[in-house]
Amino acid sequence: MIPSSPAADTTPYARLSREAIPTGECFRTRTPSGAAPLSRGQQRANYELLAAVSRRPRTAPDHDLTPIRCLTIRPPWSDLIALKDDQVAKRIENRAWVTPWRGTLLIHAGSDVDTPAMALAPVREALENTHELVRGAVVAVADLTGIHADDGACTPWSQEGRFHWELTRVQRLTTPVPARGAQRLWKPTPKLLRQIAAGNPHLRGRLSGTPVTQEVGA
DSSP: OOTTOTTBOOGGGGGTTTOOOOSTTTOEEEETTEEEEOOHHHHHHHHHHHHHHHTOOOOOOTTOSOOOEEEEEOTTHHHHHHOSOTTTSOOEEEESOOOSOOEEEEEEEOSSOOGGGGGSHHHHHHSOTTOOOOOSEEEEEEEEEEEEOOOSOSSTTOOTTSEEEEEEEEEEEEEEEEOOOOSSEEOOOHHHHHHHHHHOGGGHHHHHSOOSOOOTTO
16 A cells, blocks of 8 residues: 555554554554564655545535634644744644644644743744743634645744644634633534634634535544
8 A cells, every 4th residue: 555665554544534643553564573663664654645645625514513623732832823923933733643624723722731842942932921821712713724744844843753734824812712622623612613703803704604625523
């Protein structure tokens, strides 16, 4: 299935219509003595295959009342995405998994802070000294327009060995809306969308629109 790595186990690829982790934990190499973690080259081939699969969006059914999705991200990374200045803001989200889904994405700040990240020089430079982290709330709206495999430092915020989620048209919420997060992509309730629109009138039109392509059951 992967010409450059014929020894890679193809069984996990049955999951590619959803999402998967392209590491030794999910993909294994078959050897005479048993299974072993993939080599760097095999992992790279899996990254490329998964990225190709992620570019195949599906159409959502008409009965899906919440085509918008939400992604929970730990501060300060969520705060960096919410910054208005595209030259400074984080416009790549690093993930170990992919999804075929594309569309309007709410950025939700998790309750737990990535404390070690606060000591990183790029983070300190991007956030003002008086900046207060937002926790447990939706802080921005973006469009997830693409996902590509690790291609080096495509932006200063890109992480090696991860899929780079491309975020565009990022708009910061004037009034963050408290919400409980979840793992993976999750569906915001109609009530949460109404609360965001009520506190952020400039986003009403965007939140009421239906993205062109979504993944069924994402």
